Amino acid sequence: MKSIKWNRDLSVGNAAIDEEHKKLISYLNDLYVACHAGQGPSVLRQTLCSLQRYTHEHFSHEEDAMHNMGYPGLADHRAQHGELMDKLDALIEEFDAGADHELSNKTLLFLADWLIQHIEAEDKKIGVFIGASN
Numbered sequence: 001m002k003s004i005k006w007n008r009d010l011s012v013g014n015a016a017i018d019e020e021h022k023k024l025i026s027y028l029n030d031l032y033v034a035c036h037a038g039q040g041p042s043v044l045r046q047t048l049c050s051l052q053r054y055t056h057e058h059f060s061h062e063e064d065a066m067h068n069m070g071y072p073g074l075a076d077h078r079a080q081h082g083e084l085m086d087k088l089d090a091l092i093e094e095f096d097a098g099a100d101h102e103l104s105n106k107t108l109l110f111l112a113d114w115l116i117q118h119i120e121a122e123d124k125k126i127g128v129f130i131g132a133s134n
C-alpha cells in the first residue's frame with residue numbers, strides 16, 4: 001500500500017474533527033514508514049500502540065461532540081468505534097506474538113481501509129447534522 005494523505009474529500013465539515021483525522025492519518029503513516037524502513041518488532045509494536053492511544057482519544061472527543069449536539073446516531077456510531085478498539089486490542093496481541101512485516105502490512109491495509117470508510121460513511125454524517133441544525 002501507499003501512504004495515505006488527507007484531502008478535502010475527507011472533510012466532515014468540522015474543523016476540530018478534521019484536524020484529528022489528519023493526525024490519525026499521520027499516526028497511520030508513522031506505522032507505514034516504520035514498516036517500510038524495516039524497523040524491528042518492538043518499534044512496530046510501539047508505533048501501533050501510539051496509534052491505538054490516539055484513536056481512543058479521537059473517538060472520545062468525537063463521541064463527546066456527538067453527545068453535546070444531541071446527535072441521533074450516537075449509540076450506533078459509538079458501537080462502531082468500540083469494534084475498532086477491540087480489533088486494535090486483538091492486533092496488538094498478534095504483534096505481541098511476533099510483529100513482522102506481513103502482519104504490519106495486513107494491519108496497515110485493514111486500518112487505512114477502516115478509517116477512510118468510517119470517515120466517509122459515518123463521520124461525514126456528523127457534519128451534515130451540524131449543517132442541518134445551524
Ligand SMILES: [Fe+2]
Pocket residue numbers: 062077081118122123
Ligand atoms: Fe467516528
Ligand SMILES: [Fe+2]
Pocket residue numbers: 021058062119123
Ligand atoms: Fe473520526
